[in-house]
Amino acid sequence: MAMDIGADGQSHKAHRSRHSGSSAKKKTKARNKEQNSDQKQQNPKAFAFRSNAKAKRLQSRAIEKEQRRLHLPVIDRSYGELPPFVVVVQGPPQVGKSLLIKSLVKHYTKHNLPEVRGPITIVSGKQRRLQFVECPNDINGMIDAAKFADLALLLIDGSYGFEMETFEFLNILQVHGFPKVMGVLTHLDKFKDVKKLKKTKQRLKHRFWTEIYDGAKLFYLSGLIHGKYPKREVHNLARFISVMKFPPLSWRTSHPYILVDRLEDVTPPERLQMNSKCDRNVALYGYLRGCNLKKGTKVHIAGVGDFSLAGVTGLSDPCPLPSAAKKKGLRDKEKLFYAPMSGLGDLLYDKDAVYININDHFVQYSKVDEMEGTTNKGNKQDVGEALVKSLQTIKNPIDEKLEKSKISFFSQNPNSSLEAEDHNRGSDEAPKLIRDIEPLKQYQSNGEEDESDFDLDGSESSDQDESVSEGAMLKNEGRNFQEGNADVSERLGRVKEQVEFHNGRKRRKAIFGDGVDHSNLKSTDEENEGDEDDDDDDDDDNDEGEDDRSNEDNESCSGSEFSDGDEEDLKSQDAMGNISKWRASLVERASKKQNTNLMQLVYGKSASISNTSANEVKDNGENEESDEDEFFKPKGQRAKNSIEGLNGGNINTEDCSKCAKFSELKNWKEEEVYESIRDRFVTGDWSKGALRNQMSEAKTEEDDMDGDFEDLETGEKYESHQKDDSSNGGIQKEDDDAIEERRLKKLALRAKFDSHYDGSESPEEETEIQNGGKFHRSQANDSGYYDKLKEEIELQKQINIAELEDLDETTRLEIEGLRTGMYLRLEVQDVPFEMIEYFDPCHPILVGGIGLGEENIGYMQTRLKRHRWHKKVLKTRDPIIVSIGWRRYQTTPVYAIEDQNGRHRMLKYTPEHMHCLAMFWGPLAPPKTGVLAVQNLSNNQAAFRIIATAYVLEFNHAARIVKKIKLVGYPCKIFKKTALIKDMFTSDLEVARFEGAAIRTVSGIRGQVKKAAKEEIGNQPKKKGGHAREGIARCTFEDRILMSDIVFLRAWTQVEVPQFYNPLTTSLQPRQKTWQGMKTVTELRREHNLPIPVNKDSLYKPIERKPRKFNPLVIPKALQADLPFESKPKSIPHQKRPLLEDRRAVVMEPHERKVHALVQHLQLIRNDKMKKRKHKEEQKRKEVEAQRARDEQVLRKRRREERQERYREQDKLKKKIRRHVEA
């Protein structure tokens, strides 16, 4: 595909198989093995598994492996053309990023890119486009790049090794969905030693694998040749990119986003002149990715802020796929890339201007003019050329200029014109269409005449006319939606209207002379193209047109409902009658159209009531305007104004889902009445019942149902146009044909799908499935849950496609929004001027759509883990910068951990190697969104900048984190088991809050808080007349406490999470400057040279405990007297001299002495004997032990050998079995 361009003409080198080296060895080994296995297969019985359990284990393992492979299928809801895949080239500075992009672009397009600025879109194959973006080197740029990258090429300087940027970027990628990653090793020519190169490659590859997965692709670019990467290697790299598959990422598939590849400042120059620092209007261009974009969506511009879209326009694809525009080979090649910011292609993008580059031999507009000009107006040719030339010098594209100049046209009162427009929007019946005006085509590729509009207005040369005719085209289209079922009288009326419209149109033309709001043109949907010629005649004299307009308004205002200016004019004329006429015509017209479309009936008219949610400011404006209006109106008029359309003015109707009307019931007892619905019952005709369902499938005619439709609110009945049926016949038939064709197409599609997915099912069954919904579907296939899920998703997708195909373009736009893959122009108003001033094309702008409920602010609870490479733990309430969804903002988290009982306990610091909860305040993101936290944005930081990763668990509006609190009090008065505790509470109110709370003394006596102490008991003021002390609590304990006891109350108190968040406005300052937000306490201390405050009580010092002195026990005399004798303290006086018995000497008898001596001798002998025996035994035991140790050693050795032998055997056996199983 893509490679064809590069590989053309080169003869491919034939493959030469290796005859020596490691790969050759491997092959021979494999061949030998194969042969061996063949031999072994002769006795297959020998290799059957012997163990039941083992077989089971093997099987379960295999199943587990299979299951691990599966992922929950993701629904891909992009139905449009695929947008170009974004290839982000990232790497540390000076690693060769720009060069790689240049080489790739050169490879694909054969163009030399002078410099890489902004996204570069190229067509890489027939079905594939790529958009190359160079990732800026600051962390903000990296975070944004990770959010839009489909493929990240990580450039690594091979000669230096990995740098932190790579790992940081990998971490960012992981948090934000992990798109595809490929490593590219450069600077490999720095290695002189081949072996060292090989080793390095190996090492880097394995390090890379640990970071992503084993086998992740690391590409080697060997070196530079003439300052460029070798052609062949770039070619290979391109091939790798071209076969890459990009799985959908869940965040991106649920949010629309745009990578801006062109940015324009469309602020009116007058405003700029008045104040160069005024808020700007900005137009952003880019492909829509992710999911469909609806008109009301708010967007977040990364680094700037949230904005509502002032306008969304689908443009023609500036870089279409070749299949779309395959006419001339050569020109296609020229169109293959689009890089407006890079100074290549047709547009040169500069800070304050856009230059259009057109090679002379491409200019073809003169030719077109020549051909048609000669036939129609001979002298137009030069003018046309001049006009186009003049176009090249203007700053802004036409559409912007048009809008701008519309405002300047009504410069006498710009406000009113806006209001009028709003009003018009309200009263418009036709839904406002966003149309492709295709301003790009007109001057970017001026040779393109594939636009039919151009052909139509052949003679016209001025751009004004072009747009006018385009407007006419739109009108024609608009009329096609409506049924051409006007009878003769109606047609007559329309002719009249046309005249008026013609005049009105002339007026608009005058507006258009300075530029016209194209939405106005569209709104007039009942115009003939016939009056174009008239317009051409007077398109020059704007002033005259203006005069005409005012005259016309005086004469007849009936047809001017869509005009901008007339309201103001009317006011100035102070013509009440006119207003009423104007209103009357409006109502009349409305009633005429109501038959046409149920959708309009439901939605169209209510536009005036529903205050559009898109922008409140406008609403206010409208309200003011209407107030002003009412000022000039009589009362009745006002009432009439409020009664517009369907809503009968009663805005306070009771809402009842039941609309029971018992009065107008038919008499169901009558036979013909109940027979009429006989077929709706199973007792009736089944075939007719079935027909009922089928008919509706085929018939999708935009007709009203059964004759007439009753407008249920106003009570009016609108007769259907049965009489027109005859005139409509032909059209209807055509429609029917078209519908039939469409239906067939649908069926074919479904059949194709069926055959692809489920061959067994018959088409009949399939239709049943389609009708019957999910109940049948679940039984359709029992090949496993996973397959079923996949099938269901696919079926849903097919249904969606089929249903959406039915609709015409405008309704589809209303229903599903702008499709992905479209090239869009977003207009955003009131952007800070810094965005333009400090705009740097090297920093791509990401515009992300905000999903449901994501614009609200609240507390988010995340599960956070500090990055293990970040050296410090994180402190609660220290500001961190988080990146969630599209946003980046600074916030102050409070860390917590969930206790066993579900309580969220605050942590002062994040745990070392654990997850913890982090609660912070900020714009909400849905659960499961990844969060990335950094603290330091500066580039010069050496260490790892990512401090933590997290993901959102839930969001609340109220934070529920608690911390432990210990209230300490001292007894001031002790009764028996009751005590009054002071210093624990500061007021009686506080005591009341803690009534019933459990308390405890240090010694472990438990108690309870009762009530605030009354004044009478023990709580007297110190001096008479002074106030009683507040906050003394009466508490009871299980035992009497001491005055020296300290009483604790342990409780939990809520921790407030600071309501602080600060969006990172990095796009609103010079890129080199580091964004400075709230500083951490540490930083502030360091800056102001403040010491860390120390609480003296918290310091550890040696504890000195005095030896406790106990007083002797004193028993009162009276008690002593009562005690029994044995319990009485015996007071025996202390004797100074020892007793006589102790003092006397003992003299033995001679016989006694002998006996004593003998006994002593005998004991001595025995003792000696015992000692000897003991010694002997000791020696013996030692010997035995030594012997046993020796034996043991031998035994162990033998055992080990035995075991080794056994293991070897087992291993062999296992290998055999495995081989057998594999075989």
Next chain:
Amino acid sequence: MGKITYKRLKGSQNMRQRLLLATLKSTPVLIEDIHAGDTLPGLRPHEISLLRLFEKLTDDCLIEINETGTKLKYKPGIIVGGSHLVHDCGFSRAIGYFLEPLILLGLFARKTLVIILKGITNDSKDPSVDTFRSTTFPLLRHFGVPSEGLKLEIKSRGVSPHGGGEVHLTIPTVQHLTATMWTDEGMVKRIRGEAFTTRVSVQLGNEMIYAARGIFNRLLPDVYIASDYRKRLEAGNSPGYGISLVAETTSGCCISADTTVSYPRGDEEEDIEDEGKKELIPAADVGEELASVLLEEIEKGGVVDSTHQGLLFLLCALCPKDVSKVRVGKLSPYGIETLREIRDFLDVQFVIKPDPSTGTVILKCWGSGMKNLSRKTT
């Protein structure tokens, strides 16, 4: 972003849908001119009760009402749900009025909703609780709501004016709904129903059943209407009787109709009440009438009856970003209003195509991609 921008609305119309959609999408709303021109201006009791209910179910929502009650500021919180909740619905509207938004809120809540609702269970203005059990819950099944968790127990019945009914409601939470292609109405295969009597003779119930059967018997033999005779505490505080009927089709659609006859409520009407007591419609007529209403609903076609149109559209609009296609009979005013509110709040428009051959309307929409964001992930 710092300031809250309120979506400005006027009048008390569609209060339920507005509050519901505002809560689901978490858009703050400011409603002005609520019954501003009436002799008794300001919010009605049932509307206040509804706000209380919303406050009960959500976390940190902000409701501000001005002195006259003509202006309401509502900043929705996160739908929490939970069990052991009790809500007194008051006597101005029936429980059915509250059930309709409650069901959707419960589906998108954080925890399974178990709530006791007290008040009027059966009323002629709002769908009765029987209808919710028989029709609304099967309807939810089409959108991927598991039917096991859905439960509505009628502990006691109460009719106007003094209520006294009590129902226990359980609604499971869902991660998201599933889009449905539901255009096959099928043919009516059976008719079921329930006739209840509170504080009146059981005979009245039987009369209703007899009369209703009389009409159906010409069309379908499979008709079974149960009678529910309530006594003492279970019968609430006021006498009354009513009947609710459901027609089930071959394709699993349920088409229902119900009505209740009881004495009118209201303090100002108290003097008339004495004579009004005699004016209750005879039971036989009620049965006959309601049977006719059901037949008329069947005649209109569509997969749901006119009462459930609003709910059906809301469910379709709250689906993930897939196409839903449903067929309804004639669009009811309530349905139309709901469609408009959906457009305003969720930015979802329906493609509405009439089907002239059957007199039905086919609606298609591209879901808003609503997900249950309040559910906690583990």
